Amino acid sequence: MGNIVLKQITKSFGDVQVIPPLDLEINEGEFVVFVGPSGCGKSTLLRLIAGLEDVTSGEISIDGTNATEVPPAKRGLAMVFQSYALYPHMSVKKNITFPLKMAKMDPAEQERRVAAAAKVLNLTDYLHRRPGQLSGGQRQRVAIGRAIVREPAAFLFDEPLSNLDAALRVNMRLEISELHQTLKTTMIYVTHDQVEAMTMADKIVVLQAGFIEQVGSPLELYHNPRNKFVAGFIGSPKMNFIEGADAQKFDAHTIGIRPEHLTLSTTEGMWKGVVTVAEHLGSDTFLYVNVEGFDAMTVRVNGEFSVKHGDTVYLSPDPEKLHRFDQQGLRIA
Amino acid sequence: MATAHSRSAARLMLSPAVILLLGWMIVPLSMTIYFSFLSYNLLMPGMEEYVGFLNYEYFLTDPAFFAALFNTLMLVGGVLVITIVGGVALGLLLDQPIWGQGIVRILVIAPFFVMPTVSALVWKNMFMNPVNGLFAYLAKAVGLQPFDFLAHAPLLSIILIVAWQWLPFATLILLTALQSLDQEQLEAAEMDGASFGNRFIYIVLPHLSRAITVVVLIQTIFLLSVFAEILVTTNGGPGYASTNITYLVYAQSLLQFDVGGGSAGGIVAVILANIVAVFLMRMIGKNLEA
Amino acid sequence: MARNVSNTRKALVTAVAWTIGILIFFPILWTILTSFKTEAEAIASPPSFLFFDWTVENYVEVNSRSNYPLHFMNSVIISIGSTLLGLLIAIPAAWSMAFVPAKRTKDILMWMLSTKMLPPVGVLIPIYLLFRDFGLLDTRIGLVVVLTLINLPIIVWMLYTYFKEIPGEILEAARMDGAGLWDEVVHVLTPMAIPGIASTLLLNVILSWNEAFWTLNLTAAKAAPLTAFIASYSSPEGLFYAKLSAASTLAIAPILILGWFSQKQLVRGLTFGAVK
Ligand SMILES: Nc1ncnc2c1ncn2[C@@H]1O[C@H](COP(=O)(O)OP(=O)(O)O)[C@@H](O)[C@H]1O
Numbered sequence: 001m002g003n004i005v006l007k008q009i010t011k012s013f014g015d016v017q018v019i020p021p022l023d024l025e026i027n028e029g030e031f032v033v034f035v036g037p038s039g040c041g042k043s044t045l046l047r048l049i050a051g052l053e054d055v056t057s058g059e060i061s062i063d064g065t066n067a068t069e070v071p072p073a074k075r076g077l078a079m080v081f082q083s084y085a086l087y088p089h090m091s092v093k094k095n096i097t098f099p100l101k102m103a104k105m106d107p108a109e110q111e112r113r114v115a116a117a118a119k120v121l122n123l124t125d126y127l128h129r130r131p132g133q134l135s136g137g138q139r140q141r142v143a144i145g146r147a148i149v150r151e152p153a154a155f156l157f158d159e160p161l162s163n164l165d166a167a168l169r170v171n172m173r174l175e176i177s178e179l180h181q182t183l184k185t186t187m188i189y190v191t192h193d194q195v196e197a198m199t200m201a202d203k204i205v206v207l208q209a210g211f212i213e214q215v216g217s218p219l220e221l222y223h224n225p226r227n228k229f230v231a232g233f234i235g236s237p238k239m240n241f242i243e244g245a246d247a248q249k250f251d252a253h254t255i256g257i258r259p260e261h262l263t264l265s266t267t268e269g270m271w272k273g274v275v276t277v278a279e280h281l282g283s284d285t286f287l288y289v290n291v292e293g294f295d296a297m298t299v300r301v302n303g304e305f306s307v308k309h310g311d312t313v314y315l316s317p318d319p320e321k322l323h324r325f326d327q328q329g330l331r332i333a
Numbered sequence: 334m335a336t337a338h339s340r341s342a343a344r345l346m347l348s349p350a351v352i353l354l355l356g357w358m359i360v361p362l363s364m365t366i367y368f369s370f371l372s373y374n375l376l377m378p379g380m381e382e383y384v385g386f387l388n389y390e391y392f393l394t395d396p397a398f399f400a401a402l403f404n405t406l407m408l409v410g411g412v413l414v415i416t417i418v419g420g421v422a423l424g425l426l427l428d429q430p431i432w433g434q435g436i437v438r439i440l441v442i443a444p445f446f447v448m449p450t451v452s453a454l455v456w457k458n459m460f461m462n463p464v465n466g467l468f469a470y471l472a473k474a475v476g477l478q479p480f481d482f483l484a485h486a487p488l489l490s491i492i493l494i495v496a497w498q499w500l501p502f503a504t505l506i507l508l509t510a511l512q513s514l515d516q517e518q519l520e521a522a523e524m525d526g527a528s529f530g531n532r533f534i535y536i537v538l539p540h541l542s543r544a545i546t547v548v549v550l551i552q553t554i555f556l557l558s559v560f561a562e563i564l565v566t567t568n569g570g571p572g573y574a575s576t577n578i579t580y581l582v583y584a585q586s587l588l589q590f591d592v593g594g595g596s597a598g599g600i601v602a603v604i605l606a607n608i609v610a611v612f613l614m615r616m617i618g619k620n621l622e623a
Numbered sequence: 624m625a626r627n628v629s630n631t632r633k634a635l636v637t638a639v640a641w642t643i644g645i646l647i648f649f650p651i652l653w654t655i656l657t658s659f660k661t662e663a664e665a666i667a668s669p670p671s672f673l674f675f676d677w678t679v680e681n682y683v684e685v686n687s688r689s690n691y692p693l694h695f696m697n698s699v700i701i702s703i704g705s706t707l708l709g710l711l712i713a714i715p716a717a718w719s720m721a722f723v724p725a726k727r728t729k730d731i732l733m734w735m736l737s738t739k740m741l742p743p744v745g746v747l748i749p750i751y752l753l754f755r756d757f758g759l760l761d762t763r764i765g766l767v768v769v770l771t772l773i774n775l776p777i778i779v780w781m782l783y784t785y786f787k788e789i790p791g792e793i794l795e796a797a798r799m800d801g802a803g804l805w806d807e808v809v810h811v812l813t814p815m816a817i818p819g820i821a822s823t824l825l826l827n828v829i830l831s832w833n834e835a836f837w838t839l840n841l842t843a844a845k846a847a848p849l850t851a852f853i854a855s856y857s858s859p860e861g862l863f864y865a866k867l868s869a870a871s872t873l874a875i876a877p878i879l880i881l882g883w884f885s886q887k888q889l890v891r892g893l894t895f896g897a898v899k
């Protein structure tokens with residue numbers, strides 16, 4: 001249960017094609033993350049899978065059957081919305097029970113499932129509250145509870161953590177990952193935050209303007225980005241790109257070096273630059289360095305490295321971990 | 334959020350309202366147009382005949398028509414001016430911190446709940462009556478001749494009565510809008526050295542424009558067809574001094590039973606209302622978009 | 624403008640506001656007071672304000688002279704009936720315009736509102752004749768139908784603005800949860816929109832209660848609501864101030880009380896959702 005295949009699907013709003021022909025296979029039990037900049041069509045793709053939008057052309061099949069024309073309720077998928085979309089006039093319990101009631105499930109079974117979900121999600125003490133009386137994290141859990149009681153073939157999440165504060169976001173990220181470990185159900189998760197994608201996914205789908213730029217495991221994308229876009233999008237801080245004569249030296253149009261793959265020295269190195277900002281985090285040091293002829297470069301050094309604004313430093317790339325791209329931005333193997 | 338399925342459901346759910354309103358517009362309106370080309374009097378059934386534009390000719394050349402047109406415009410314009418100016422002033426006043434704000438608001442809203450026939454009769458008899466009315470008493474108390482409002486200033490009297498009924502509406506809407514004005518904007522303007530007058534003109538008034546649009550729109554709809562107030566106070570008189578288009582058409586059709594003439598008048602009223610509507614819709618289109 | 628102001632200033636503003644409030648309310652207050660006077664006291668000069676012999680004889684007289692309960696019931700049935708019928712037609716329409724907007728939705732809404740601009744006299748004669756021919760003159764059902772139609776655009780508009788405030792994601796969630804259209808509207812949309820629906824209902828009951836063009840022109844006796852009942856005091860009975868006042872008080876009291884009790888919802892309703 002939970003195998004989803006998209007075949008040549010497209011979506012247009014009026015004359016604007018938001019999703020060009022796209023193929024994708026999501027395997028049973030996988031945690032798949034759609035990641036890409038805002039407006040690239042992640043939500044649209046998710047809503048096509050959910051059935052909340054019609055595809056303009058193409059075919060969606062779920063567990064081997066064609067689901068293209070099947071209404072959302074009948075696809076056996078559950079969705080957690082960015083705004084949580086809880087029913088404000090119903091108690092937590094009623095919210096979670098609603099899909100079961102709609103399915104006309106046996107009341108005893110309803111009780112059992114709701115109690116089980118509440119236990120997993122630590123909501124047992126809040127069952128009689130209204131959503132308005134809950135904190136952001138609790139609301140998020142109710143929304144997840146409403147999804148899991150149905151025992152769906154797959155879960156769809158649309159930026160579920162973007163309304164939470166930073167600390168809570170890390171917590172919920174872990175909870176969702178744990179939930180996936182326990183349930184082993186297919187999950188499709190949309191986010192614009194590459195950290196979420198890297199930490200949670202089995203498989204990441206990088207989208208740009210509706211196109212799939214690359215599909216792969218987090219580390220595959222990190223080590224072998226297919227093109228400049230993926231290279232720049234995955235990894236934090238962002239990869240540094242250098243064009244021109246310095247790139248030619250490596251037989252490339254553009255070279256890319258991740259901040260953590262630069263060695264820093266106060267005495268010698270390939271490129272000489274001046275520190276503009278130094279961020280000392282204790283565990284790491286981030287430096288923003290102006291190198292003549294380049295854009296500002298970012299460097300990440302493990303531990304403490306005492307330099308300050310205005311100091312001169314030397315940078316050298318780790319040649320093993322250097323990425324080379326051609327004129328079209330494609331990776332040169 | 335739309336699939337073909339939900340779109341067809343939506344069309345299905347919208348259609349009763351659209352069909353009913355379409356029917357309500359088209360059926361009677363086409364009958365009115367048809368009647369307006371007939372010589373048709375309810376007292377002489379069976380004598381209908383086609384007379385072309387004769388009814389329109391009579392209606393439009395009747396001096397009563399020009400009087401009624403003028404009165405209609407005066408009535409709508411007068412009430413709008415009074416209620417908007419009064420509403421802004423009252424809104425500003427009630428937006429201040431005062432004791433018993435809730436009660437004052439209740440007092441100010443009350444006239445909106447009074448049916449037109451009651452308010453017209455109460456004003457006519459108990460206030461404006463030149464012998465026993467309260468105004469007559471007050472005039473006499475300060476040594477003036479009582480003034481016979483409805484005989485000597487019938488239109489103005491009706492404007493006052495109608496304005497009294499609509500002032501609460503304007504006040505409430507403008508007050509609500511004022512309450513949503515960002516306090517920091519006013520404070521920033523104050524820091525920038527804007528005087529009270531300037532703050533009103535450059536910040537408060539622009540903020541109110543949307544609310545004023547709503548007031549103008551809704552009130553115009555109702556004011557164009559003021560009827561009961563005229564019926565129970567002056568019957569449109571003396572002469573045609575307080576007849577508006579609505580009352581003129583009513584008198585022609587249901588008092589003189591002249592269906593043809595009344596219908597022509599009705600169509601003229603529809604055309605005039607459309608001119609006003611186009612004008613208003615432009616205004617809302619601009620102001621209500623957002 | 625909630626700011627710390629001196630108490631003197633607050634007292635001054637309070638005095639001005641109360642004076643104006645009482646002046647605006649005065650005609651109603653005066654009518655209610657007069658209804659408890661004898662005819663002689665009602666026209667006494669100088670007028671007596673509170674110190675007169677309070678009497679309820681006017682109410683007794685008004686009731687014996689005319690059938691107040693009948694007109695009251697007519698008003699109730701006509702205003703509530705037309706409002707409920709209007710809501711029944713308008714809720715689905717507003718749902719579809721708010722949540723499944725199409726290219727022409729804005730135009731349809733504008734067009735609906737523009738039918739409100741159609742002056743009643745433009746259709747007075749055909750409606751009158753149709754009512755005569757179908758035996759609907761002076762019937763409650765006839766008035767319910769007409770008032771439903773004339774208030775429908777405003778009901779749709781108001782509901783539309785309220786529905787617009789409800790996030791579409793919640794309805795989509797319901798759809799994902801397996802709710803059909805019916806469940807979606809009944810279990811999710813309507814309960815969430817209750818405050819908006821209540822405001823709409825109240826405002827329309829009031830507008831219909833006070834509607835005085837169709838009620839005056841299409842009724843005679845049987846189905847006459849309070850607007851028409853009062854119009855019969857036009858003259859010469861209007862000169863009997865105490866009785867006129869008693870009848871007037873009876874006609875406006877129900878709505879005045881309803882309006883005061885539901886002030887909050889009403890204010891929301893009155894702004895037609897267009898002003899926040
Ligand atoms: N209902 C719609 N009508 C028209 N355009 C839409 C609609 N929904 C989304 N779009 C457009 O489709 C593109 C992708 O949107 P979306 O899938 O929401 O992006 P993301 O979730 O990646 O931020 C955007 O350019 C957006 O403007």
Ligand SMILES: [Mg+2]
Pocket residue numbers: 042043044159
């Ligand atoms: Mg999105």
